[in-house]
Amino acid sequence: MTEQEVFEKVQETLIEALGVDDDEVTAEATLTGDLGAESIDFLDIVFRLEKAFDIKIPRGELFPDNILNNPEFIKDGKLTDVGLTELKTRMPHADFTDFEQDPDINKMQELFKVQTVINYVMGKISA
Amino acid sequence: MRWIWIDRFVEFEPGKRALAVKNVSLAEEHVHDYWEAYPTHPAALMVEGFAQTSGILVGQANDFEHDVVLAKVAKAEFTDIVVPGDQLHYEAEITNLAPEAASVEGTVRKNGEVIANISMMFSHANNAMQGLELPHGFVFTGSFQRMVEPFLEKRND
The missing domain is CATH 1.10.1200.10 (ACP-like)
Incomplete structure (x- = not known):
């Protein structure tokens, strides 16, 4: 296809x-x-x-669902380096070019x- | 008045599909409230009737363990109106059943003719909304469960 x-x-x-x-x-x-x-x-x-x-489609694979409730992944409303790395690992299908410049959690939906x-x-x- | 918009189940295949009937009567108060001069059974209440048919089907699929709530009406397209004297059939089929939700598709028939196609989703409230401390068993009261009992007894014979 x-x-x-x-x-x-x-x-x-x-x-x-x-x-x-x-x-x-x-x-x-x-x-x-x-x-x-x-x-x-x-x-x-x-x-x-x-x-x-x-x-x-296993749950959480296409749309990861438990990133935001892990305190290690978030600081001051932004993803931490650890959080960003985790999200990138879990979403190889997303384009992070814009998001990683400013990983504000409110912009996560744009992925x-x-x-x-x-x-x-x-x-x-x-x- | 009770908020039950189906009269009874005609067919019920646990976990798969259900067929319910609703007879619309001129004696019902609500048919006079929509257009005063022209009594009708409004489409919104057919969506509710279909949702009750489907909701009981989805609830029974897990032995009423989950509180099933209507989460989304993806499609509800009607091609005709319904008036007193009409007989409605709601036929619903489970297209997906997951731990947190279910999706259902089906039709509304008026006197045998398909007049609506509906697609909707239900959430298993206690799984999907953890932390809200919803009371268990707030959806399926006895009157809903009693409607499917004859079909379940038949299966157990």
Whole structure:
């Protein structure tokens, strides 16, 4: 499956899960900021991706969920070096170029882009 | 009045699917409250009826261990209105059942014709909202559980 084919399927998944229009689902769109995803939507997206691509997505693999409640990972509202390293290890599918300049936890959502999901699925189906 | 928007289950396959029936009557107060001159059973209450059908299905799948709450209506598209005298069938199928949540899809039929497609998600409140100290058993009161008992007894025979 090509990246374009994966993109189209991910796009369809997000349209169904979030009730957005196809032109909103660009590769650079963020799930929370641009597409309005809330917490339950992340699980809905995981369910739908599993079905669409016939893959298993262990909880916390696509969207790591217990980074923010580890005091070792956070200081003054930013990820510590240890926290950032941990997050990068757990999200090889995300692009950290902008985030690592200023790892403010409020900006963590910007890591969750449509492209992040595409990268994750590409890794999963080629594995 | 009790907040129960299905009359009874017609079919119930534990952990898989459920079919419930609701007969809309002119004697029901609510049909007069939406449009005074034209009694109807509003779509929002069909979403609720479908949610109750699905919620009991999801709850029973874990022997009512979890408090199941409606977390999201991903889709609810209606193509017709419903008036007194109509019979509704809510058919729901579990598409995913996880420790913290479940997703369900299905239809609403009016007198046999499909008039709505619905997709929704339920959260297992006690798993998903740890720390809030929700009381256990606040969703499935006796009246909901009694509705599925005939089907469970049949299975155990």
